[in-house]
Amino acid sequence: MTLRITTWNINSVRLRFELVARFVRETRPDILCLQEIKCRDEFFPLEGFRELGFPHIAICGQPGYHGVATLSKLPLEPLPRQSFCGTEEARHLGAKVALPSGGTLALHNIYVPAGGDIPDPELNPKFKQKLAYLAALAKWERGWTDDANAVLVGDFNVAPLETDVWSHKQLLKVVSHTPVEVEALTKVRVDGRWVDLVRKVIPPEEKVYSWWSYRARDWAASDRGRRLDHIWGSAAMAERTRAVSVLKDARGWPGPSDHVPVTLDFEG
Structure with missing residues (x-):
């Protein structure tokens, strides 16, 4: 049996519901983790997603900004929500998922702050918030010791490897690929709990992107992308990893x- 999990920053779930519906019909994920849904819980298109085959839905919404949602064909048991860095922004959802083969999976869906345009925490409060969020995430992770089967997915807003960006040299001072952000994200994995499952399947020397700026006149021709969206797993889930798909065509x-x-298939 296969368990298929997808993460996608949809940038307004109501505005792009039909795109999500197309993706679901073509790809058939068992669990779909969305970020930046940009709506309150009561305005989330519940019925539409139920009609697409997701009876189990968890939402952490916010009016106009942020927000995450986890849609599942399998039963979900809510886990405590984490605010990290002291804000009430809707950026985390945790749930226990009943696995088809038995047992449970701890699934965490997160949306790390983007950090604004200036990579200086003294000059840019948004960048300061981003670093604080990553530090809090690392601290929370170190205190989290249960659940051998665990997956952490979402828009981490950091492209850690040189091959996760179109130009390592040109982006070293650009938010999302600065050394301080990469170091902060690395500290979340410092104890070895998490495996970068996308890079387990796709060799680190191969270029992979999941984001292309709206500012690009022709995003496909320039192909100046970054890998901001990630799927990490515990060692047990790394052993179950079978395939990864990054649907570049969806950008067009x-x-x-x-x-x-970004979709990952596990042995269920």
Whole structure:
């Protein structure tokens, strides 16, 4: 049996519901983790997603900004929400998932702050918040010792490897690829709990992107992308990892998000 999990920063779930519906019909994920849904819980298109085959839905919404949602064909048991860095922004959802083969999976869906444009925490409060969020995430992770089967997915807003960006040298001082951000994200994995599952399947020397800026006149021709969207897993889930798909074509769909879906297949 296969368990298929997708993460996607949809950049407004109501605006792009039809794109999500197309993706679901074509790819058939068992669990879909969305970030930046940009709506309150009561305005989330619940019925539409139920009709797409997701009876189990968890939402952590916010009016106009942020927000995450986890849609599942398998039962979900909510886990405590984490605010990290002291804010009430809707950036985390945790749930226990009943696995088809028995046992449970701890699944955490997160949306790390983007950090603004200036990579200086003294000059840019948004960048300071981003670093604080990553530090809090690392501290929380170190205190989290249960659940051998665990997956952490979402828009981490950091492209850690040189091959995760179109130009390592040109982006060293650009938010999302600065050394301080890469170091902060690395500290989340410092004890070895998490395996970068996308890079377990796709060799680190191969270029992989999941985001292309709206500012690009022709995003496909310039192909100046970054890998901001990640799927990490515990050692047990790394052993179950079978395949990864980054649906670059979705960036060219009508009215797209600037992110594309990242999907991973596990042995269920």
